Amino acid sequence: MATVHDPLHMLPRQRRRQTGPSTAEEIKGFIRDQGLGPGDPLPTEAELCEALGVSRSSVREAIRTLESLDIVTVRHGYGTYVGGLSLAPLVSGLIFRGSLNRDGTFRTLREVLQVRIALDLGVAEELVEAYRNTTNDELRALVEQMRERNRAGEFFTEQDGEFHRQLLRPLDNTLVRQLVGAFWEVHTTCVPMLRIPTSSDIEHTIEAHDHMLTALEAGDTEAYLAAVAQHYEPLQRSIEQALRDAGQQA
Numbered sequence: 001m002a003t004v005h006d007p008l009h010m011l012p013r014q015r016r017r018q019t020g021p022s023t024a025e026e027i028k029g030f031i032r033d034q035g036l037g038p039g040d041p042l043p044t045e046a047e048l049c050e051a052l053g054v055s056r057s058s059v060r061e062a063i064r065t066l067e068s069l070d071i072v073t074v075r076h077g078y079g080t081y082v083g084g085l086s087l088a089p090l091v092s093g094l095i096f097r098g099s100l101n102r103d104g105t106f107r108t109l110r111e112v113l114q115v116r117i118a119l120d121l122g123v124a125e126e127l128v129e130a131y132r133n134t135t136n137d138e139l140r141a142l143v144e145q146m147r148e149r150n151r152a153g154e155f156f157t158e159q160d161g162e163f164h165r166q167l168l169r170p171l172d173n174t175l176v177r178q179l180v181g182a183f184w185e186v187h188t189t190c191v192p193m194l195r196i197p198t199s200s201d202i203e204h205t206i207e208a209h210d211h212m213l214t215a216l217e218a219g220d221t222e223a224y225l226a227a228v229a230q231h232y233e234p235l236q237r238s239i240e241q242a243l244r245d246a247g248q249q250a
Contacts, residue, residue: 023054023062031082042080087182098190106242109190116183120228124221130170132219139166139213146206157188163209201234
């Protein structure tokens with residue numbers, strides 16, 4: 001019969017005085033050493049206290065810290081589990097940074113936009129190979145929904161986000177997909193927060209999605225790169241104008 005191993009015994013049983021951050025590192029080390037993943041259970045608070053030789057308050061502080069980073073998640077009444085390990089803390093921090101741009105410089109949004117462009121350009125070759133000679137009705141339908149909502153005077157943020165998520169699904173790089181999603185979320189949150197005027201070129205931006213997809217299906221890297229530039233150009237122009245205006249008011 002196979003031996004059942006108690007993961008609690010893998011925790012270092014060292015009685016020593018520790019602060020919250022060091023306790024957090026011990027818990028992170030346990031997650032790594034045990035090869036745990038999102039959703040896996042962790043030892044109870046009492047077990048962690050005993051195994052790490054620290055106080056209950058130290059463990060609680062460590063859990064709060066790790067929860068804020070999405071490394072663990074606490075399900076009240078059930079226990080503590082490994083978290084989603086998402087980029088939510090990055091998104092939250094960047095959105096907060098964007099909210100501090102009270103001088104109207106819009107530099108945070110410009111930097112976020114530059115990262116989005118770099119990511120889109122960086123995966124161009126891989127996307128072209130993935131989409132060459134394919135037909136993608138779902139992505140076409142999302143572009144048409146953007147057109148319809150724009151004609152009705154409605155926002156199409158949901159459709160835009162879904163388009164970019166679906167477009168990147170063929171990539172064999174989870175981190176790139178997460179980063180693109182994270183910076184898209186920061187972007188769409190910061191634009192209304194910073195009160196950038198809605199561009200008159202919004203239709204130009206919508207059509208850029210169609211051009212990006214057409215270029216990928218045709219296996220045309222240069223056309224895809226041009227469509228990416230078309231996609232971001234109106235907002236880039238708005239941000240640069242905002243920067244110039246802020247400089248004149250200083």
